[in-house]
Amino acid sequence: MKLNWGMIGGGEGSQIGPAHRLGAQADGNFTLAAGALDVDAARGKAFAQRLGVAADRAYGNWQEMLEGERNRDDRVDLVTVATPNSTHFEITKAFLEAGFHVLCEKPMTMTVEEGEEILKVARRTGRICAVNYCYSAYPMVREMRAMVRKGEIGKVRLVVANFSHGHHADAAQADNPRVRWRYDPKMAGVSGQFADCGIHALHMASFVVGDEVRELSADFASTIASRELEDDAMVNFRMEGGTVGRLWSSSVAIGRQHGFDIQIFGETGGLRWASEQPNQVYYTPLGGRTQIMEKGEAGLSDEAARLSRVPIAHPEGFPLAVANIYQDLAAAIRGEPRDGLPGAEDGLRSMAAVHACVESARGRGTWVDARPPMLR
Template identity: 35%
Template sequence: MAENGSKKIRLGMVGGGTGAFIGYVHRVASRIDGDYDLVAGALSSRPDVARESGRNIGLAEDRIYTDYAEMARAEAARPDGIQAVSIVTPNHMHFGPAKAFLEAGIHVICDKPITSTLADARALAEIKPKNGAKFLLTHNYTGYPLIRQAREMIESGRLGKIRVIQAEYPQDWLTEATSDDNKQASWRTDPARSGAGGAIGDIGTHAYNLLRFVTGLTTEAVSADLTSFVPGRQLDDNVHILLRFEGGARGMLWASQVAVGSENGLQLRIYGEKGGLEWRQDNPNYMWFTEFGKPKQLLTRGGAISGNAASTMNVRIPSGHPEGYLEAFATLYSQFAEVIRGGGADYDGLLPTLRDGIEGMEFITASVKSSQNDGKWTKFSDV
């Protein structure tokens, strides 16, 4: 049983075999609140690795698959078949599995970005899921309690009309050229597997989704400068993007994987007519709030000045004890479990959807087009 007494959801996984970082993260996140039981998987496109990986995590032999399409057919036909599947493959292998499992009536939990091309993302939206199968996109940073606190504060007018948004996500792990031996790097720098965007698709979409989730603003256009600093690299490793929003707000987004000394520096700063917010992912249990003309206030996860249910519903331990990356992932998993069980009305607008995934691909595509045209302002409707 799950921690809340509900029956566990039978989960499958596509991708995420031995040595895959994000597959391990998804498996841990699915277990934190006890909502899922991983019972099947097609964990690699290489049959030997798929079988070895399945055995390593304890899957039954008859539920270790070497092909996702076979897995979708077989599991849909079983009386004890999986109810949901996690897709944790490289970007170019998101569309096929998502389509197969949705059409089989199996709920889909997909890592971001939703697909490797905007055309595939839009095609996915045209699919008619069998039996009302649902879709979750794991923009996990939206699961942090203080990010939801920030969203509530902006919705309630605490900051006034939003004027300026600054989002950044610097890393340094791709500062040098990489070899094919580095699996995590090789597919992310390969247009055939990653898609049109490098750093912008890998981490820029996280920063963009986060600012949209928190502010609720609608993007009008982007002006982008995408750069590949490492000689021979085919995709961007550094991006600077200006954003215009409906209502007059302006934004700046920087994402880099060649920022030496930066490990995982996602941060968000939002300024309105009446106040400002500052939050960093490397210290996610704290957020600064400043009302104009008053001293800064330090808001804490689960603290006395937290807001309503959206920011506290998945606070698992008392304030002062740190929660982080895995718990934010787990929040999406546990809340999606309630949606699968037929509830989850309280999570409307809080869980990233297929529509968010399409917008992420519009953001990538418009930014690439803008950069190719020397930073020309480009609307999503133009891509």
């Protein structure tokens, strides 16, 4: 049976809205049945109806949507929260408390306390609170995780991750409103680039290695002087099991485009993956030659095979990684949970890491416990 889906944010012209609509509807699991898509009520209602939402379920804001949906027999099974960061907490909490499953955009909250509150509400209500760490749903990222789990590169010694692009490098554009808010604490919170992009890389490090970050040391810089929050972050970390981590996240790295890549170095081999070439993993066994593993080839793990949507050698894109998140959400809502769906614990760990980085950077790189109190 098809599930009913509702969306908050992701209005016309938004960056992430289209990836959610393609992702949710790719497999026929979800019908867009309700929405409060825009901060401008009239624009949001009109756009929802153009997308096929019935007029009485095209809402002016999320509070109206909560009231309108909560008592319907055919109420939405899943709500996606794709609004700016500062609104995630109250919207996600309200819908979880009303018994809806939620997919929240990252960062899940602005503070660690809010993150803990979301995790508590999700646990109490038994509702799914997933967080859109969608890069973890690329087939070849799952392949790396399966290889690490099977011990194919031995114990992981070192993980090096970057999420560094150059798209906010133009000082003349620093006051452009679309760029400026990301470095304004009132709009973005305690961290700029690390909370925006660095947490994807940190989540992926934990996801592939299969371990969590225990402590970290951060150096933050605002390389464009008018920016209050950092546009460049270098973070060293140690995982619970002893793996050493290095993470660089920047928005002033001219020449780097998307700029998200990860390398995992074990005792008997190394792996490398980059979001700009998501179909390949480079695998080098100790003392051997580098091999290029290709999405769709024979002999990959069941997880990588399950999440491959197009035949070998054809391009596989970002919306399909988001579609993999929705595919697993539909299965989980139907009571068949699958391994690998990023959840509220991941969202909370990211917030704890963001705040630990800020504390460390203010202390000139002192090592700080990165674990949220609730998960120590």
